[in-house]
Amino acid sequence: MTIKEQKEIIITELQSISESPILEATELIIFATDLDRSKILYSQNEQLSSAEQRLIKKCVAKRKKGVPLQYILGEWEFYSLPFKVGKGVLIPRADSELLVDLVLEEVGCDEQKTLLDLCSGSGALGIAVAKNAPNLTVTLVEKSRKAFRYLKENISLNKSKAKAVRADIFKWKPKEPSDIVICNPPYITKDEMSKLQKEVKMEPTAALFGGKDGLKFYRYLSGNAPKFLKSGGKMYVEIGYKQASEVKALFESSGFEQVEVFKDLSGNDRVVSAALK
Ligand SMILES: C[S@@+](CC[C@H](N)C(=O)[O-])C[C@H]1O[C@@H](n2cnc3c(N)ncnc32)[C@H](O)[C@@H]1O
Known part of the structure; x- marks a missing residue:
């Protein structure tokens, strides 16, 4: 044939x-x-x-x-870099490249900064930032044992200097807060979970489910920001396309200023950024 x-x-x-x-x-x-x-x-x-x-x-x-194509291939591209993927880790989405673009714009030439990628999964976001801003000190934090294995593998695959920590962000406290925090947390609501595409259901629930209203992680991150982020530092979170106003309100009522919402290439609200006072 x-x-x-x-x-x-x-x-x-x-x-x-x-x-x-x-x-x-x-x-x-x-x-x-x-x-x-x-x-x-x-x-x-x-x-x-x-x-x-x-x-x-x-x-x-x-x-x-219903097995996702990316799991079958075992590798998928994000920000023009290769990432190993398979059962137990979220497949990096092209829509998340917006967050990387925004962080790289913010960092500019002043790369002597620290960055924390919370809920890092395969490591796609943190590794992409680290590769494009090589003097930035990047730490990636992931709770799931299976996802953490992919994270370590992807750090080596991409010859990145980023460090990986296996921890639950609700319990973990870094020694020092960082200049920048990025996070693409689980944000699917309880109602949405039952309506997911067959392929998405094959991805780990722990990577998708963000509590009953999908806001559990944003509530914690905005409410406990000084633990992770320096005063004057910036946080960037990916959001579900219907969550902009709720997430914006959470950050505005938790000591943040310059709270901004950014749209992805499909025109959907995708990232909220905010500076800690
Ligand atoms: C939506 S995925 C994002 C993965 C990756 N950042 C990306 O954009 O492709 C969320 C990740 O958070 C991890 N996670 C869930 N709860 C966590 C917790 N309490 N502490 C640390 N990581 C957690 C999941 O295992 C999953 O890898």
């Missing part, structure tokens, strides 16, 4: 369960063949080995059971 024929079969198989079957077919073929991404267009008439076809068949069967 040629690559072109195989691609058509995958597209047909995934059409009813995927929003992007063409992209998924291409990714699965690259995964199974190890072909260079830039050469795939010119290799459409190349024959696939039977081992490659068997591997693709297995992957398609997993996909049809």
Whole structure:
């Protein structure tokens, strides 16, 4: 079977369960063949080995059971960097790149600062910031044992100098507060949890569920900010697209100023930033 024929079969198989079957077919073929991404267009008439076809068949069967493509591939790109992902860790989302952009803009050339990435999961946010601001001292904090393994692996994979701490942010206290705190916490509400897409349900509940109203982590971070953040320092949190006004109000009533909301490329409220007085 040629690559072109195989691609058509995958597209047909995934059409009813995927929003992007063409992209998924291409990714699965690259995964199974190890072909260079830039050469795939010119290799459409190349024959696939039977081992490659068997591997693709297995992957398609997993996909049809709802396993996210990223877990099948075992690696996903965020901010043009590779991140190992799999069961037990949240897949980094392109929408979160906005938070990294905002932090890098804030840091500018003055990189002699400290940054804390709370609820760091795969480490996508903190590692992306650390790679692009190499003099920044970055610490990543994650509670889940499984996610922490991916975090450590991703720090090595990206040859980052960032430090990882396995801890529960509700109990942990850093020795010193940082200049910048970033956090993409679990923020899905109880009602939303039951309505999640099949693929998202395969991601860890601990990475998604933010308490009954989805605001548990924002309440704690805004209410206990001096523990993590220096006076005059800035906090950046990712939010659910309906949470801007509630999160903004939490920060405004907890000793923060310059509370701002930023939209992602789809036009949804995505990040709240605030400076501690
Ligand atoms: C929404 S995910 C974000 C992961 C990553 N920052 C990203 O943007 O891809 C939230 C992460 O918080 C972690 N987490 C949940 N409760 C925590 C807690 N109490 N302390 C530290 N981490 C926690 C979860 O295990 C999960 O990895």
